Amino acid sequence: MSARPTMIFDFDSTLVDFETLEALADIALAGAPDAEATRARIAALTDQAMGGEIGFGEALRQRLALLPLTRDHVATLAAQAPDRLTASVRRNLGFFQTGAVEVVILSGGFREVIAPVAQALGVPADRVLCNDLVYDDDGRVTGVDGANPLSHAEGKPRAIHGLNLTGRVVMVGDGWNDAEVKLAGAADAFYAFTEVVRRAPVVEAADAEAASLDEVLHAEGLAGRWSFPRSRMRMLLLENIHPAAVERLEEAGYTVETMKGALDEDDLIEAVRGVHVLGIRSKTTVSRRVLEQADKLMAVAAFCIGTNQIDLDAAADHGVAVFNAPYSNTRSVVELAIGLMIVLMRDVPDKSAAMHLGKWNKSATGSRELRGKTLGIVGYGAIGSQLSVLAENLGMRVLFYDLSERLALGNARRMRALDALLAESDVVTLHVDGRAENKAIFGAAQFGRMKEGALFLNLSRGHVVDVGALAQAMGSGRIAGAAVDVFPEEPRTNADPFESPLQGLRNMILTPHIGGSTEEAQEAIAEFAAERLLGYLNRGDTTFSVNLPNVQLAEVSGAHRLLHIHRNQPGVLAELNQALAAAGLNILGQHLKTSERVGYVITDVDRDYDREALGVLKAVPGTLKFRTLH
Ligand SMILES: NC(=O)c1ccc[n+]([C@@H]2O[C@H](COP(=O)([O-])OP(=O)(O)OC[C@H]3O[C@@H](n4cnc5c(N)ncnc54)[C@H](O)[C@@H]3O)[C@@H](O)[C@H]2O)c1
Ligand SMILES: O=C(O)CC[C@@H](O)C(=O)O
Numbered sequence: 001m002s003a004r005p006t007m008i009f010d011f012d013s014t015l016v017d018f019e020t021l022e023a024l025a026d027i028a029l030a031g032a033p034d035a036e037a038t039r040a041r042i043a044a045l046t047d048q049a050m051g052g053e054i055g056f057g058e059a060l061r062q063r064l065a066l067l068p069l070t071r072d073h074v075a076t077l078a079a080q081a082p083d084r085l086t087a088s089v090r091r092n093l094g095f096f097q098t099g100a101v102e103v104v105i106l107s108g109g110f111r112e113v114i115a116p117v118a119q120a121l122g123v124p125a126d127r128v129l130c131n132d133l134v135y136d137d138d139g140r141v142t143g144v145d146g147a148n149p150l151s152h153a154e155g156k157p158r159a160i161h162g163l164n165l166t167g168r169v170v171m172v173g174d175g176w177n178d179a180e181v182k183l184a185g186a187a188d189a190f191y192a193f194t195e196v197v198r199r200a201p202v203v204e205a206a207d208a209e210a211a212s213l214d215e216v217l218h219a220e221g222l223a224g225r226w227s228f229p230r231s232r233m234r235m236l237l238l239e240n241i242h243p244a245a246v247e248r249l250e251e252a253g254y255t256v257e258t259m260k261g262a263l264d265e266d267d268l269i270e271a272v273r274g275v276h277v278l279g280i281r282s283k284t285t286v287s288r289r290v291l292e293q294a295d296k297l298m299a300v301a302a303f304c305i306g307t308n309q310i311d312l313d314a315a316a317d318h319g320v321a322v323f324n325a326p327y328s329n330t331r332s333v334v335e336l337a338i339g340l341m342i343v344l345m346r347d348v349p350d351k352s353a354a355m356h357l358g359k360w361n362k363s364a365t366g367s368r369e370l371r372g373k374t375l376g377i378v379g380y381g382a383i384g385s386q387l388s389v390l391a392e393n394l395g396m397r398v399l400f401y402d403l404s405e406r407l408a409l410g411n412a413r414r415m416r417a418l419d420a421l422l423a424e425s426d427v428v429t430l431h432v433d434g435r436a437e438n439k440a441i442f443g444a445a446q447f448g449r450m451k452e453g454a455l456f457l458n459l460s461r462g463h464v465v466d467v468g469a470l471a472q473a474m475g476s477g478r479i480a481g482a483a484v485d486v487f488p489e490e491p492r493t494n495a496d497p498f499e500s501p502l503q504g505l506r507n508m509i510l511t512p513h514i515g516g517s518t519e520e521a522q523e524a525i526a527e528f529a530a531e532r533l534l535g536y537l538n539r540g541d542t543t544f545s546v547n548l549p550n551v552q553l554a555e556v557s558g559a560h561r562l563l564h565i566h567r568n569q570p571g572v573l574a575e576l577n578q579a580l581a582a583a584g585l586n587i588l589g590q591h592l593k594t595s596e597r598v599g600y601v602i603t604d605v606d607r608d609y610d611r612e613a614l615g616v617l618k619a620v621p622g623t624l625k626f627r628t629l630h
Contacts, residue, residue: 004101005220006165010173011107011114013196016084019046020109021063028073038066051199052176055153056108069141078113082120086195088212092224096121101222108150129159157184172216179205191216227630230254237279238262241303245526252534261493269293277533282306283492288314299536301529308434312547316597319565319625322547323532327382328524329516333459334387336515340483341427344455345370350507371395376425379432380406388412399424422449434461447473453480459515462487471501474508481507485515540602540629549593549600559588559604561629566622568599575620576601583613
């Protein structure tokens with residue numbers, strides 16, 4: 001057996017993302033009244049043939065008979081074909097073009113369509129085995145050359161036998177006629193290629209399923225685009241994350257599963273087993289217990305701002321990077337806060353409720369403008385400070401209180417004490433982060449210090465407010481109106497019930513944690529968080545990670561990148577470099593960044609080294625995670 005196998009690839013739905021006869025039908029039948037029905041009949045015949053229900057030769061003849069095909073139609077598809085390479089083939093052009101491995105294209109399709117693709121991939125013409133169309137004098141297709149074994153049942157194994165190949169022969173394809181190659185003994189291994197279409201009988205007959213070419217190359221020990229096939233990296237996105245994220249991550253080659261709701265701890269532990277990346281929003285608690293049992297987890301993305309639901313220290317202790325989208329829904333929260341203030345000031349919730357009960361109460365009593373009122377913002381971060389600007393533009397006077405030093409925007413006035421802010425504000429709005437120390441920072445005492453008849457808003461985190469105390473303050477009339485978007489206990493899914501002491505109170509607006517739930521924000525979050533994940537997985541870049549040292553890195557090129565996350569303890573870098581030197585690795589570049597808990601070392605090395613040596617690096621004491629990229 002030679003060291004490198006001969007790789008035989010099917011064409012339709014393997015090297016390219018289309019089925020030739022269906023694509024030709026689209027071209028030839030464009031505008032025809034029966035186009036849809038004919039196309040469906042052709043697709044059904046393709047499926048029957050590829051699933052092994054009818055012979056390939058028979059299906060080919062029946063499909064050709066359904067189509068008024070001409071030379072021009074075939075030429076049109078031939079011109080499009082090189083642009084229709086399957087995504088993983090496009091990624092691995094180098095594999096084909098270097099010519100290091102013998103490649104054969106074996107297809108029941110047509111030479112005119114396959115030839116330009118073979119040329120683009122650098123596969124010689126004598127290594128393209130396929131059918132030849134026969135035309136009449138007017139350029140109409142009349143059939144295929146019947147002398148060619150590929151126009152008949154079991155044509156593929158016969159065509160391969162004709163090549164007299166020696167050494168290991170590997171067949172890659174999506175159809176039953178590809179599986180037949182191995183079953184007939186013409187190949188040593190068969191990979192069912194499922195990137196474009198997955199046919200269960202073909203997968204069952206295969207030695208292995210390959211969701212991308214990367215997987216085939218990895219399994220065969222051949223140099224592919226990536227150190228590890230991305231399609232084998234599982235991503236689990238919970239809580240109805242916007243489809244733009246799924247699209248972006250799948251387009252980059254990863255396998256993505258989604259779920260609508262959140263999971264409780266035990267279910268999450270179960271679900272996260274074997275998962276490399278977890279995506280959540282605010283309702284999934286990622287505890288130390290979850291992280292301890294997440295055997296493959298590399299990264300968690302919070303597709304929102306808050307990360308209080310994740311045990312960030314535990315994640316760092318396991319070398320798991322955590323990302324969020326700190327600014328993508330800021331504006332949405334600010335706009336909702338402004339809207340809520342206006343409707344509360346105008347007594348709209350009660351007036352609207354009365355109208356639903358048939359009561360017409362046209363009155364200005366208790367209805368006020370925002371203009372000239374004082375807004376007290378508690379927590380002057382991204383949301384608080386943007387709200388400050390918009391509120392001033394509406395003519396409000398802005399005070400703020402923050403634990404940290406913050407730049408006062410416009411004419412906003414910083415208050416050194418929360419109580420002073422409470423005493424002066426007509427509206428108090430909370431925008432603090434969800435750190436554990438903020439639990440119940442707003443209770444009876446704080447409501448008692450607010451102005452009589454003031455309004456109160458919480459769009460930050462539910463645990464920050466003692467809702468019982470708020471209900472009492474509303475009941476006593478001290479607080480004239482309130483809007484609450486976040487709650488200490490929130491339902492995991494839309495199907496679960498909601499209960500709160502705030503229900504049924506007058507001039508109380510309750511919203512189901514939708515401050516950041518706008519289409520614009522969700523799409524922006526999806527794109528931002530997906531990019532952070534891809535930067536980390538593909539380059540090792542930790543920019544914007546909320547628990548690992550931030551290192552911004554370019555794409556690795558001409559080198560292999562070794563990524564090592566370790567406990568921040570003395571001597572790890574020295575040991576790592578000793579191990580690298582002992583293994584004879586030539587270092588091209590190295591970065592180290594540490595935080596209180598962990599260190600992150602990125603080492604780019606010459607590609608030429610003994611892969612076995614990498615095992616030593618994993619054994620360096622203090623190692624939390626180690627991986628390579630190329
Ligand atoms: N309702 C929603 O849908 C929604 C959407 C987005 C964000 N949020 C929440 O809104 C809050 C604010 O988000 P952000 O992006 O502005 O966060 P941020 O981190 O930019 O700002 C938070 C600010 O609060 C300050 N702070 C923390 N604790 C404080 C305290 N006890 N007293 C005074 N100041 C304190 C911090 O110093 C910081 O300046 C977060 O809790 C976030 O999770 C809710
Ligand atoms: O969309 C969510 O679940 C959370 C929104 C918000 O609270 C955030 O932290 O960004």
